[in-house]
Amino acid sequence: MIPLNQNLDSLKRSQIRVFTNLAKATPGCASLTIGEPDLDTPEAIKLAAMAALRDNQTHYAPNQGTPALREAIAARETNRGNPTRPENVLVTVGACQALFTALLGILNPGEEIIVPTPGFGLYETIATIAGAKTVPLDVTKTGFQITEAALAEVMTEKTKAIIINSPCNPTGVVFSAESLAAVKKAVLGKPVFVICDNVYYDLSYVDCPDISRDPDLRDQMILCQSFSKPWAMTGWRIGYLTCPDYVMDRLLLLSAATITAVPTFLQEAAITALNTDIAPLKAVYEKRRAYVCERLKAMGLSFPEPEGAFYVFVNIEKFGLDSETFCTRMIREGKLAVVPGACFGTEGYIRLSYCYSDEELKTGLDRLEAFIATL
Numbered sequence: 108m109i110p111l112n113q114n115l116d117s118l119k120r121s122q123i124r125v126f127t128n129l130a131k132a133t134p135g136c137a138s139l140t141i142g143e144p145d146l147d148t149p150e151a152i153k154l155a156a157m158a159a160l161r162d163n164q165t166h167y168a169p170n171q172g173t174p175a176l177r178e179a180i181a182a183r184e185t186n187r188g189n190p191t192r193p194e195n196v197l198v199t200v201g202a203c204q205a206l207f208t209a210l211l212g213i214l215n216p217g218e219e220i221i222v223p224t225p226g227f228g229l230y231e232t233i234a235t236i237a238g239a240k241t242v243p244l245d246v247t248k249t250g251f252q253i254t255e256a257a258l259a260e261v262m263t264e265k266t267k268a269i270i271i272n273s274p275c276n277p278t279g280v281v282f283s284a285e286s287l288a289a290v291k292k293a294v295l296g297k298p299v300f301v302i303c304d305n306v307y308y309d310l311s312y313v314d315c316p317d318i319s320r321d322p323d324l325r326d327q328m329i330l331c332q333s334f335s336k337p338w339a340m341t342g343w344r345i346g347y348l349t350c351p352d353y354v355m356d357r358l359l360l361l362s363a364a365t366i367t368a369v370p371t372f373l374q375e376a377a378i379t380a381l382n383t384d385i386a387p388l389k390a391v392y393e394k395r396r397a398y399v400c401e402r403l404k405a406m407g408l409s410f411p412e413p414e415g416a417f418y419v420f421v422n423i424e425k426f427g428l429d430s431e432t433f434c435t436r437m438i439r440e441g442k443l444a445v446v447p448g449a450c451f452g453t454e455g456y457i458r459l460s461y462c463y464s465d466e467e468l469k470t471g472l473d474r475l476e477a478f479i480a481t482l
């Protein structure tokens with residue numbers, strides 16, 4: 108065998124896929140694992156893509172994104188209190204490529220990124236590719252919020268960025284104004300970026316404080332955003348980032364070298380998405396959230412209150428099993444798959460998704476109830 112890139116030897120396979128596949132291979136197994144909307148993309152957005160195709164918008168787009176979409180994004184950001192010029196918008200292949208571009212664009216080997224944990228596993232993967240290191244900031248002991256003291260313990264002279272994902276995958280928790288104030292105090296004026304992963308921001312069921320709008324942090328802020336979750340467009344692969352001018356110069360080169368540009372006709376449809384009200388989709392999740400939380404509470408299970416996204420992070424410590432064993436046994440014995448907390452860097456929890464129909468949720472929760480009764 109010819110040796111491959113050794114920097115990537117420590118890349119881990121996504122355990123979420125491993126558990127989803129195990130569930131698929133287990134006859135009759137139900138699943139509450141997926142992290143994407145089960146709802147369909149609104150019709151108007153699909154029609155816009157078809158019209159753009161018919162209109163032959165099939166040529167390379169500018170590397171940074173079409174002027175029309177960047178203007179629409181800049182207007183959207185500006186309207187929600189994050190004054191943005193089209194020059195500071197880069198259209199990306201979902202938030203994944205926005206995060207990849209942002210982190211690869213700023214990280215040198217050996218530098219560190221702080222990730223409030225439990226957190227989304229992709230940050231660590233990208234840091235590994237960059238030869239950098241992820242430093243977890245355990246929020247489980249502080250009510251799933253960030254404190255000044257906890258931050259002070261993990262900040263070092265190698266800290267290059269802190270990731271803020273609010274509402275958070277896997278907890279659904281929204282970071283409080285106090286948490287964000289602690290972050291601001293720790294990084295303001297220092298050579299440290301805030302990478303704001305706002306992919307669930309539009310799916311918050313409470314008022315969600317937003318650090319990306321802080322005018323004092325503008326020169327240190329990279330906002331990563333996506334069309335995937337609010338408009339049920341995961342398969343379209345489109346998102347964006349915003350950043351200061353001096354950062355854009357670098358990120359644009361990197362993105363152009365990686366993808367050239369996002370497909371032109373998708374960018375046209377994304378403009379329609381920005382004008383499409385997501386309230387009907389959000390109402391569906393909100394109703395499901397109420398049902399799932401009520402059922403879990405009735406089972407005597409505890410979890411941080413999910414205030415956004417479409418996940419609940421349930422504490423399973425009282426059963427005395429590590430999360431992977433719990434999940435493997437529940438697939439085999441209880442015919443239900445969920446995601447182990449270990450996939451997000453935190454033991455003693457499982458993540459349930461409510462991107463499922465009312466019937467599927469009822470089946471899943473009935474099975475969870477029956478399984479825990481056997482432990």
Ligand SMILES: Cc1ncc(COP(=O)(O)O)c(C=O)c1O
Nearest residue numbers: 142201202203227276333335346
């Ligand atoms: C926290 C978080 N960030 C980013 C992403 C990437 O989203 P996408 O690339 O579909 O925009 C996801 C997807 O699950 C996520 O949960």
